[in-house]
Amino acid sequence: MNKAKRLAILTRLRDANPNPTTELNFSSPFELLIAVLLSAQATDVGVNKATAKLYAVANTPQAILDLGLEGLKSYIKTIGLFNTKAANTIKTCQMLVDLHGGEVPEDRAALEALPGVGRKTANVVLNTAFGWPTIAVDTHIYRVSNRTKLAMGKNVDQVEEKLLKVVPAEFKVDVHHWLILHGRYTCVARKPRCGSCIIEDLCEFKDKTEG
Helix, strand or coil, X not given: CCHHHHHHHHHHHHHHCCCCCCCCCCCCHHHHHHHHHHCCCCCHHHHHHHHHHHHHHCCCHHHHHHHHHHHHHHHHCCCCCHHHHHHHHHHHHHHHHHHHCCCCCCXXXXXXXXXXXXXXXXXXXXXXXXXXCCCCCCHHHHHHHHHHCXXXXXXXXXXXXXXXXXXXXXXXXXXXXXXXHHHHHCCCCCCXXXXXXXXXXXXXXXXXXXX
């Protein structure tokens, strides 16, 4: 894909949604971190339902530690893999208290050292909570980037590297949100809704649908 077409795609996505953000509900970097940690293989809607009740009683590392492992599980048991996620959340909260004064560190290495937090989660927190121009590549972004040919790669790391290279600075903070929303609601996995896509004429996907 050439530079002009790539710029046109990003401009249209920006014009359609000038102030995008995550669909996870949060009011602090810590709430975002825990919501993202819980969101693996789960829907944002499901996570939001659980965290609405959890955060009403415990929305700091110490408060979640005070709930204890079983207490935390009672709030997140509707979320897939809740046993593992609860254990990681408790360990993460303990590390935040012990090493970071109960605050979420604005540092990639420190974030990735937290249990259950990988590169993608760290990217989301750095981008959404702290405004870093990072690009967290999930299955939606991987699919949209390859399908449109905006940034092609054989795995999520390659797509992230390519996006960071080809996306102009003015779009970098928001491109994660535009692409994930586009993949979630328009460029869906089984049958993309090409007929209602605002970038259909710019997209280089060969097997377009009329949906």
